[in-house]
Amino acid sequence: MMLAFPRKMNQCVRMYADNYLHDTRIKPQYLLLISLIGNSDGISQKEINEDIPFDKSYISTMVRELIELGFVYNDSSGKLHSLHLTDQGKDIYAMSRMMFDLLDRSLFEVLTDEEKDQLASIMKKLDARTAELVSDFSKNS
Numbered sequence: 001m002m003l004a005f006p007r008k009m010n011q012c013v014r015m016y017a018d019n020y021l022h023d024t025r026i027k028p029q030y031l032l033l034i035s036l037i038g039n040s041d042g043i044s045q046k047e048i049n050e051d052i053p054f055d056k057s058y059i060s061t062m063v064r065e066l067i068e069l070g071f072v073y074n075d076s077s078g079k080l081h082s083l084h085l086t087d088q089g090k091d092i093y094a095m096s097r098m099m100f101d102l103l104d105r106s107l108f109e110v111l112t113d114e115e116k117d118q119l120a121s122i123m124k125k126l127d128a129r130t131a132e133l134v135s136d137f138s139k140n141s
Contacts, residue, residue, distance in 0.1 A: 013103065020099045025069065029054075031096040033062055034085065037072060038093035042082045 017028035036048055049059050063083065066072040071089035075082040085093055108116060 012107070016103050016106075017099065020102075026092060029062060030066060030071070031092075031099070033059070033066060034071060034089060034093050035096055035100070037083050037085055038090070038097075041084055042075075044082065048083075 014028045017031055021028065021031075032052055033048065036051055037043055040047070045056070045059055045063055048063075049056050052059070054062075063072065063074070066089070067074060070086055071092055073084055073086055075084060111119065
């Protein structure tokens with residue numbers, strides 16, 4: 001179940017986003033980047049790469065596409081990439097937050113508040129343990 005869940009969750013998010021965005025030129029994968037940039041104004045592509053499971057070239061391609069669409073601009077100096085949302089990007093960010101809120105409500109409506117708290121606690125523990133394992137394996141490699 002642990003291995004299948006991320007794939008199922010990704011499929012659910014993509015289907016939800018496709019349905020929500022069907023009349024726009026926005027690809028579902030853009031929403032993750034727009035959310036990250038909206039939450040961390042001035043984030044670099046390297047920092048984005050640390051937060052999401054896409055390779056560097058794919059992130060670079062998506063950032064370039066978002067710039068071309070007018071949702072993001074890069075205020076870079078040298079090798080530092082400082083990404084910001086344009087006004088149009090901020091509108092998409094607000095829309096994506098509403099969509100993610102609706103998805104959260106739909107997904108978690110089957111859980112009680114106590115179960116939600118327990119799930120959050122379990123996920124924090126699993127995240128911390130995963131970080132420890134990655135660190136251990138990295139040291140041994």
